[in-house]
Amino acid sequence: xxxxxxxxxxxxxxxxxxxxxxxxxxxxxxxxxxxxxxxxxxxxxxxxxxxxxxxxxxxxxxxxxxxxxxxxxxxxxxxxxxxxxxxxxxxxxxxxxxxxxxxxxxxxxxxxxxx
Amino acid sequence: xxxxxxxxxxxxxxxxxxxxxxxxxxxxxxxxxxxxxxxxxxxxxxxxxxxxxxxxxxxxxxxxxxxxxxxxxxxxxxxxxxxxxxxxxxxxxxxxxxxxxxxxxxxxxxxxxx
Numbered sequence: 001x002x003x004x005x006x007x008x009x010x011x012x013x014x015x016x017x018x019x020x021x022x023x024x025x026x027x028x029x030x031x032x033x034x035x036x037x038x039x040x041x042x043x044x045x046x047x048x049x050x051x052x053x054x055x056x057x058x059x060x061x062x063x064x065x066x067x068x069x070x071x072x073x074x075x076x077x078x079x080x081x082x083x084x085x086x087x088x089x090x091x092x093x094x095x096x097x098x099x100x101x102x103x104x105x106x107x108x109x110x111x112x113x114x115x
Numbered sequence: 116x117x118x119x120x121x122x123x124x125x126x127x128x129x130x131x132x133x134x135x136x137x138x139x140x141x142x143x144x145x146x147x148x149x150x151x152x153x154x155x156x157x158x159x160x161x162x163x164x165x166x167x168x169x170x171x172x173x174x175x176x177x178x179x180x181x182x183x184x185x186x187x188x189x190x191x192x193x194x195x196x197x198x199x200x201x202x203x204x205x206x207x208x209x210x211x212x213x214x215x216x217x218x219x220x221x222x223x224x225x226x227x228x229x
Contacts, residue, residue, distance in 0.1 A: 042219035
């Protein structure tokens with residue numbers, strides 16, 4: 001089973017709202033990732049968690065706050081977003097983040113619209 | 116700088132014809148190369164990867180890719196295209212920058228015409 005699930009599928013929020021994106025995997029992977037993808041562009045890495053600890057933050061604005069409650073779950077908390085933050089947010093996981101040739105498995109994404 | 120290039124924004128091919136989606140790379144050290152496919156409003160699906168060994172890598176859905184070290188290329192191929200292959204294809208290289216992460220190409224939209 002190589003499934004990564006994400007909820008919700010779609011989210012519309014105002015600039016003053018607080019919302020959260022959720023990601024779950026049951027493959028026993030110890031690395032989890034958040035990406036942001038604009039239309040017709042490649043995914044941009046935002047955060048990497050390795051063994052439930054944040055290992056990479058690609059200079060993401062503080063209005064995005066990741067959380068890894070356990071090895072299967074990854075959240076992305078959103079607060080005071082801007083319209084330009086509207087995008088597809090992808091979660092991915094891999095066995096570990098330290099492997100050179102590990103495959104990342106992606107979830108279907110959450111389509112976020114900020115009004 | 117380490118990078119991946121997909122020189123074609125779009126590739127059109129007739130159904131039943133062979134298809135090629137091009138990817139070139141520039142990395143220091145051994146390249147670890149991946150192909151992903153993305154259907155509309157979906158996440159990325161893993162197709163195949165090259166780590167070492169045989170230069171011809173076989174993957175999902177009848178796709179294969181040929182690693183060419185002298186030309187620093189990793190082109191994706193399929194002998195006979197299907198309309199359902201129409202999607203966005205990303206080449207990626209895994210590089211080490213503090214930890215390992217992907218560098219993605221800009222993507223190539225494949226359109227298979229019936």
